[in-house]
Amino acid sequence: MAVRANIAGLSSPEALQRALVDAQYLADDALATSSYLALALGKPMLLEGAPGVGKTEAAKALGGVLGRQVIRLQCFEGIDAAAALYEWNYPRQMLAIRQAGQDHLNLYGEEFLLERPLLTALRNPATSLLLIDEIDRADHEFEAFLLEFLSDFTISIPETGTVRAMQPPVVVLTSNRTRDLHEALRRRCVYHWIDYPHPALEAQIVMARASRVAQATADAVVASVNALRAEPLAKPPGVAETIEWAEAATLLNGQGARWPDAFRRAIGVAVKDHDDMAYLAPRLDGLLPGEAA
Ligand SMILES: Nc1ncnc2c1ncn2[C@@H]1O[C@H](COP(=O)(O)OP(=O)(O)OP(=O)(O)O)[C@@H](O)[C@H]1O
Numbered sequence: 001m002a003v004r005a006n007i008a009g010l011s012s013p014e015a016l017q018r019a020l021v022d023a024q025y026l027a028d029d030a031l032a033t034s035s036y037l038a039l040a041l042g043k044p045m046l047l048e049g050a051p052g053v054g055k056t057e058a059a060k061a062l063g064g065v066l067g068r069q070v071i072r073l074q075c076f077e078g079i080d081a082a083a084a085l086y087e088w089n090y091p092r093q094m095l096a097i098r099q100a101g102q103d104h105l106n107l108y109g110e111e112f113l114l115e116r117p118l119l120t121a122l123r124n125p126a127t128s129l130l131l132i133d134e135i136d137r138a139d140h141e142f143e144a145f146l147l148e149f150l151s152d153f154t155i156s157i158p159e160t161g162t163v164r165a166m167q168p169p170v171v172v173l174t175s176n177r178t179r180d181l182h183e184a185l186r187r188r189c190v191y192h193w194i195d196y197p198h199p200a201l202e203a204q205i206v207m208a209r210a211s212r213v214a215q216a217t218a219d220a221v222v223a224s225v226n227a228l229r230a231e232p233l234a235k236p237p238g239v240a241e242t243i244e245w246a247e248a249a250t251l252l253n254g255q256g257a258r259w260p261d262a263f264r265r266a267i268g269v270a271v272k273d274h275d276d277m278a279y280l281a282p283r284l285d286g287l288l289p290g291e292a293a
């Protein structure tokens with residue numbers, strides 16, 4: 001296996017961590033290390049974690065840092081190889097047949113090929129980062145197909161031949177862990193579990209991502225969001241909710257709403273489930289952020 005210590009000028013996990021900050025992504029040491037190792041070892045990285053902890057964003061930020069275009073394959077129930085690889089443009093082929101008359105016609109030329117994310121990544125391995133998002137939504141069959149793809153980075157197109165990547169592309173997979181992934185797929189990857197960020201880091205994320213939010217507000221919102229996450233909610237707030245809650249409450253406060261009330265009125269950006277709201281309603285006073293300058 002080829003190990004590359006220096007990836008796009010990044011010579012260590014710390015260097016990658018700093019570069020990610022410039023891309024407005026605040027990774028903790030563990031995530032920076034896993035990402036660096038995945039790149040150095042030339043292996044796919046598998047990011048698992050609760051909704052909204054920053055899995056997709058981590059892949060996008062890595063793409064930015066590496067100067068690679070992020071090619072995203074969004075998985076869904078029933079996704080098949082055609083949706084992931086390529087399809088033939090039937091309407092266009094039909095039209096061409098009608099127009100061609102007696103002329104010779106190659107129905108399987110490039111102009112009829114609809115490239116899907118995996119093929120795009122294979123054709124541009126040096127300039128792309130392939131993001132296979134929410135793989136747990138796909139079924140086992142598709143997972144087995146992906147495993148094969150990640151093993152040899154080769155696609156066989158019966159009508160035109162085989163496409164083989166000159167080098168393995170950078171690959172990031174994400175999963176919300178709605179089901180367990182196959183052992184063989186895990187084994188192929190560098191694995192990292194993204195947890196909710198440490199409060200100090202989450203407050204920094206709010207300050208980096210939100211506009212016009214005071215540090216005291218960020219701290220108070222983070223404390224409150226962590227209290228909410230400790231409650232038995234169906235949809236605990238993710239990092240995006242923390243950022244938006246701080247922003248929304250700041251906006252209302254600027255228009256005259258007093259502090260705890262500004263948070264209460266903006267609760268819809270933090271808690272987005274009716275049953276969760278019903279559960280929280282009688283407890284909310286003790287959970288809202290307190291005074292926030
Ligand atoms: N470490 C971080 N640094 C900066 N921003 C972050 C970080 N983590 C999360 N965010 C913010 O939180 C938002 C949500 O993150 P993201 O969409 O990546 O979560 P996810 O884990 O992919 O969630 P889902 O499972 O719902 O797809 C991002 O758009 C970004 O604004």
Ligand SMILES: [Mg+2]
Binds near residue numbers: 055056174
């Ligand atoms: Mg995501």
